[in-house]
Amino acid sequence: MADVVVDPGVPPDDAQLLRESRRVLIKMRKGWAPESKRAISSTHYRMMSAFGTVVFFGVLAGFGLVGRGLGLMLVLLGIPLMVALFVRGDLPGDEEEEYEREVYEHLRWYEGRYVLIDDLDESSGRLLARAQRAIATVTESQVNVEGLLDDVRNSVMLPAQEWEIARLLAKLSALRAKHRETVSKGVTPEVAAVAEPLARALDSSEEAVLARVEALERYASNVADAERAYVAHHQIEELRGRVHQYEELVAETGADGFAVPELERLAQDADRLEQALRRSVHSAHEAFRHLDP
Known part of the structure; x- marks a missing residue:
C-alpha cells in the first residue's frame, strides 16, 4: 500500500516527490520548517574561522608578538582543526539537511493535497x-x-x-x-x-x-x-x-x-x-x- 496518496491534480513530478518524501512530510505535518538559509553556509563559516585563526597567530609569531614556539604550536594545532572542520562540513547530515530544505520549499504549497497513511x-x-x-x-x-x-x-x-x-x-x-x-x-x-x-x-x-x-x-x-x-x-x-x-x-x-x-x-x-x-x-x-x- 502506498504511504502517500496524492491528489491527481498535482503535477506528476511533484506528485512523485510527495510519494517519495513521507518522512519529511511527517515532520512538516508536526510543524517543522528548516532554518532560513544563511548567506554563508555554516561549513564555509567554520572553515573561514579556522583559517583566520591559523593566519592570525602565524602573523603574530612572525612579528614576534607571541613566542615563535607558541605561534608554531598554534599553527600546527590549527591546521588539523581546519581539516577536521572541513571534513565535518561534508558529513551526510549536512547533505540530508539541504535535501530536506529543497523538499520543503518544493512541497509546502501542497498541504491538503496529499494524505499520509499515518493520518488514518x-x-x-x-x-x-x-x-x-x-x-x-x-x-x-x-x-x-x-x-x-x-x-x-x-x-x-x-x-x-x-x-x-x-x-x-x-x-x-x-x-x-x-x-x-x-x-x-x-x-x-x-x-x-x-x-x-x-x-x-x-x-x-x-x-x-x-x-x-x-x-x-x-x-x-x-x-x-x-x-x-x-x-x-x-x-x-x-x-x-x-x-x-x-x-x-x-x-x-x-x-x-x-x-x-x-x-x-x-x-x-x-x-x-x-x-x-x-x-x-x-x-x-x-x-x-x-x-x-
Whole structure:
C-alpha cells in the first residue's frame, strides 16, 4: 500500500516527490520548517574561522608578538582543526539537511493535497488498503493493458476514486479521534444526548465510504473474471494452433482412438471461452458505470 496518496491534480513530478518524501512530510505535518538559509553556509563559516585563526597567530609569531614556539604550536594545532572542520562540513547530515530544505520549499504549497497513511486510524487504513487492492487488480490486468476495458477512463477515474476515498477517510479519522478524546473524559447525560448522534454520523460516513470501496471491489471482481477468461481463451487458441501437430503425431503412432472427441471438445471450449470473455468484459463495463460520480 502506498504511504502517500496524492491528489491527481498535482503535477506528476511533484506528485512523485510527495510519494517519495513521507518522512519529511511527517515532520512538516508536526510543524517543522528548516532554518532560513544563511548567506554563508555554516561549513564555509567554520572553515573561514579556522583559517583566520591559523593566519592570525602565524602573523603574530612572525612579528614576534607571541613566542615563535607558541605561534608554531598554534599553527600546527590549527591546521588539523581546519581539516577536521572541513571534513565535518561534508558529513551526510549536512547533505540530508539541504535535501530536506529543497523538499520543503518544493512541497509546502501542497498541504491538503496529499494524505499520509499515518493520518488514518486502523479502520480507515483497512478500507483504503481494500480500495488500493481493487484498483491494482484492474490496472495491472492484461485485459486493461490490451485495451479491452476503457483504459483511458480507468487511468483518470481510478486515481480520482483512490484520492477521494483517502481524503474522506483522513477527515473521518481525524474527527473520530477528536470525538473519542472528548467522550473518553466522561460525559453527562446532556453531553451524551449530543455525542451519540454525532457518533452515528461518523458511522454513517464510514458506511458511505465503504459503499465506494465495495463498488470498486465489484468492478475489480468483474475484471478478474474477464482476466481469467482472457488467459484461458489465449491458452485454448495456442492449443488449437498446434492441433495439426497432434493429429500428425497420432496418425504416425497409430493412436487413432485419441483424436476425435478431444479435438471436438477443444473447439467447443474455445467458442465458450470467447463468449465468456465477451460477457465478462461487458459486465466489467457495466460495473464501471457505477463508479461514475
